[in-house]
Amino acid sequence: MRKNPFDMSDLDAEIESQDQRHEVRIRASFSEDGPRSLLQDEDRRNDNLKDRFIGAIDQGTTSTRFIIFDCTGNPIAKYQSEFRQLHEHSGWHEQDPIELVDSVYTCIEEAMKTFLALGHSKSDIEAIGITSQRETTLCWDWETGEPLCHAIAWPDTRTKGLVRELKAQKGADELKNICGLPLSTYPSSVSLLWLIRNNEAVKQAYDEGRLTFGTVDSWLLFNLNGGPEGGHHVTDVTNASRTMFMNLETLDYDQRLLDFFGLDRKKIRLPKIIPSSDPDGYGYIRSGPLEGVPITSCLGDQSAALVGHCAFTPGTAKNTYGTGCFLLYNVGEKPVISKHGLLGTVGFQLGRNRKPVYALEGSVAVAGSGVSFLMNNMGFFRDSRKVSEVAATVPDNGGCIFVTAFSGLFAPYWIDDAKGTIFGITQHTQRGHIARATMEAACFQTKAILDAMEMDSGHKLSELAVDGGMSNSDICMQTQADIIQIPVERPAMHETTALGAAIAAGFAIDIWREFSELRNMNRANRTCFEPAISTAQSAKMYKQWSKAVEMSRGWVDTSEMQDE
Template sequence: IEVRQQFPESGYVEMCPKEIFETTVACIAGACKELKTKHGIEPENIRAVGITNQRETTIIWDRNTREPLYNAIVWLDSRTHDLANKYMKKVDESLNVSSSAAKRSCQNHFKSKTGLPIHPYFTALKLRWLLDNVPAAQKSLSEGTLMVGTVDTWLIWNLLGEYITDVTNASRTLLMDLQERQWSPEMCEFFDIPIGILPRIRSSAEIYGYMKDGPLKGTPLAGCLGDQQSSLLGHGCLQAGEAKNTYGTGTFMLCNTGKKALVSGYGLLTTIAYQFGLDSPAYYALEGSGSIGGNVVRFLRDNLKFFEKTEEIEQLAASVENTEDVYFVPCFAGLYTPQWDPTARGIICGLTQSATKAHIALAALKAVAFQTVEMLEAIQKDMVDIKIASLRADGGMTQNKLFNKLQANSMGIPMECSKMAEISGWGAALAAGIGIGEIDYQSLGEILRQRRPHSMDTYEPVSEENERNREFEQWLEAVRRSKGWAHA
């Protein structure tokens, strides 16, 4: 069930917290009904529940009234651009730097601690904006009843009555120490966020509590991961160097780095991949988070009216042999990995009088593919001792066979597309099984290995390396021209 997004102002992206919860409740009821009618499984026979959620998206509510105090600020929201500049200036003043390279180091000043740059993408800035601009939040804070969190915290509070988050979601806030896996007093002080209002951090697989109501009342909730980490698990990327890419609204590539948290020198994020139990080791990942994904297809459909249905882009793009050197950089909300430039804006380069909407449609698909190549190359530079042999993939865009071929060709390695539509949900289910002790880490690998050959469609690259490199370099030139377009 789709949750509606709202765009009240330029750069603002919001969701209704109540709708998020009500949609979740409806999905639970629908899933239980389908399990019973189609498979004969009664709700009381379901052993455990797992949650996977949109990360970074920030919600505030009052403990006593249980009411949200503002709409959820979605991860893609860019309203905190000026606030990010303010905090980078704060670092700047403490370091007394002046060069452009040093300015960039201000953005990355806390990467060794948090794995993240100072950027509107992350929760800390969204929460700071809410505390500064929402009177109800200020009142609730003064009365000691303010509750804050990402979507997992909001759902778990409503489903269980527990005030917690898991370590993967906490690692996306700019407030957690990656090594300690606890809220960082230094980061909370820097952003002036009271550490006491934050939820307790738990592992990704343990019993957090029991469902209070509905058809699953009394069932343990025992798994929780951010959507991209859950996808990584669902794909079976359990070894260092195994990577997956999810094509949703944006594009999210994660590569398992094992028990070592690598700090990227090439614009990637360092994040928690998973931790199965508080006494178990944490596994880490390098992440490329791209703002270019399914949103560009919706832009061509809804804004430019190129087609009526999303899937029609495949036929339109396939009607031309190439883009005629048209390049599209659809960075509507700035560039994310590895550029991290919130001032970049969408740009189409190379238009001639012979260009048609088909060329632009093909250029749009290639833009998503090129962004993936950019992230993949950054991962390879950070992980010099490991060669990524293939990329596992999921998400709505992988239903487009033309896109899958373009992606494999642009990378020069095979692309393995999951046949499972909701692989993040599969990852959450596996975590729940681990949380109640039905699955251990050793048997998890075997479970995933057994199902992989039957669950993937593989696309092999057939492109020439010289042409592949030429197109990618030309796209990078278009990226350079998109930067610095918006000014604070």
């Protein structure tokens, strides 16, 4: 199977020793026997947590992982499996729903072989957490459990014409104030409406009241719980907040939103919305090597990464450099509706008795997929991890700016008529310059998002936590620190998204009850990238990028943006 082009991490290197100790602070406390070190208390707790295990299903855009963590945050066993990306027409990005489910079972089976070989047993795994790609839209028949069509993946842009139509509809300007999202090709709602209009099987199921809608998490949970026989159809607040159907305040479906998209609740089954951590709401695995193990958490992948970085307090943020690039900023227990092109979303809700934590989000459509473009389309290298080596062959970008608008530009620009454009090419331009410009594109867009977040929140970020395949590139992360002029922190253990699902699952069964108990989770051996250029140099680079963005507008003719 072809190496996943979006994941530049060495999977084997990420399996850390079970006896790795987390860094702790020594403070004095007192007992009946006099003073003792809290280090001893935390050591005893860590020893206990090392013998407790949680599994995490991490279903991403291009591959699925299953990772078993001990409860100190160390990955003990793991397996990764890719699945096909289907591009039948220009702008279309689909996935086979059956392959998504099969990839989960494959990863569970293979990771369990490793786990059992280490001397553990199935009964040692106390719970399962799920994290998955968001916005990807699935439709299936409630009676048979069979998918009605391929899943429309979140980068798909076939709905550009429909988005323009909806933006002209009465009430379009009010949607963002209810759900936090602007109309774009991004949310699931628009893809669902396109399918009802254009796919005969989906339309017929809708008319007959058999249509079931869900994002990837709902589809996986439906199948893991036994399909139609189990009758389990749920989602969590983070995934539901990406559909444009949920009210950010009430955390439930809003009739005004459903009416805008012309949906009749009597004709379609929408998943029940519950907190991200729940001991009962997600059911349990009905078959396979983990049969009977409860599923106790569910989060969208970017929210899971926020939890995995332990960004529990307002003002903390993370950026994930995966297929795309996703920056989430914790804004606390009240939603913030952005005035500067960002998305309002639910960060997480770790229990029925806990208030939801909200976030501002900025999404960059192209990050790791830009590296994949250089590899698969341009032949720059055979392994995506080589991008740093190619970039290191030159000292800078040589004046090249690559606006990677393969699907237009997301936050905070929201330019849907842009196309990918490279400026500044001369006869001296080399592959290294293009490689640098490709990585810099994600870094510049991150800077634009951070600026918008500062304007929305009134606070400047002091540091940025990072994860995802492209974050493994030292050149890329140093460039990021230079461009945003604040430190960039990269954890040694890269599986932050899966760790977030495991942490949420642990909260549901009281392995952890307070955020403070996780203050040392995945903190050891972090790499910090400090800005190495002046503020003036950074501003000059960003000015060039902004000029290139403006020049990339208008490359798509409006006649090309109609529905297929």
